Amino acid sequence: MKVLILNGSPHSNGNTSFIVNKLKESFPSDTIFVEINAFKENIKPCVECRYCWENEGCCIKDKMEVINSDDYDVLVIASPLYMSFLTPPLFSIITRLNYIWCNKHFLKISNNLKKKKGILILAGGGTGTPVYAINTAKLAFNYLNADFDEEKDYIYSLHTDKLLAKDDKEVLKQIDRTIEGLQLKDNFTLK
Numbered sequence: 001m002k003v004l005i006l007n008g009s010p011h012s013n014g015n016t017s018f019i020v021n022k023l024k025e026s027f028p029s030d031t032i033f034v035e036i037n038a039f040k041e042n043i044k045p046c047v048e049c050r051y052c053w054e055n056e057g058c059c060i061k062d063k064m065e066v067i068n069s070d071d072y073d074v075l076v077i078a079s080p081l082y083m084s085f086l087t088p089p090l091f092s093i094i095t096r097l098n099y100i101w102c103n104k105h106f107l108k109i110s111n112n113l114k115k116k117k118g119i120l121i122l123a124g125g126g127t128g129t130p131v132y133a134i135n136t137a138k139l140a141f142n143y144l145n146a147d148f149d150e151e152k153d154y155i156y157s158l159h160t161d162k163l164l165a166k167d168d169k170e171v172l173k174q175i176d177r178t179i180e181g182l183q184l185k186d187n188f189t190l191k
Helices: 015-026 064-068 088-095 098-107 131-143 169-184
Strands: 002-007 032-037 074-080 116-123 154-157
Touching: 002 015, 002 064, 002 088, 015 074, 015 116, 015 154, 015 169, 032 064, 074 131, 088 131, 116 131, 154 169
Parallel strands: 002 032, 002 074, 074 116, 116 154
Antiparallel strands: none
């Protein structure tokens, strides 16, 4: 099994990274993980050059190719909440999925991406709402053909200003629930 993690956190030891690492520990030991950190990679946002209106794919060549390779079984989108949204570098990566819609709409090229599982991790504190971040992640999961159930595939710690993710006992329960959900699906049975 191969898991692609799109990590929108600038901190390698923050709340989001803690949850990502705990999730990784729950997968079988032979799982292959590929992690793209949105703050460290130089993945450009969509610039609406309209290349994808007339050509298949995107003209910008960068680490987005890892996402487009479509050789993973699980897609994890992980982000701290910034003003109720995914972090800007992670959102920029998601804008690059615009080529999928444009190829379908203008060129009638269907999305032949393989079915995969989507998992969303959000961490944040304060009085914001995760709704905008969830909706953006749902859009990305949809474009990349990742099955995502907000009730089962969503791991969160939303009061980190008062309770760090590492001390949030609900996080571990959510991880267990998400992993169990993977085992129930025929295409994503864990060994």
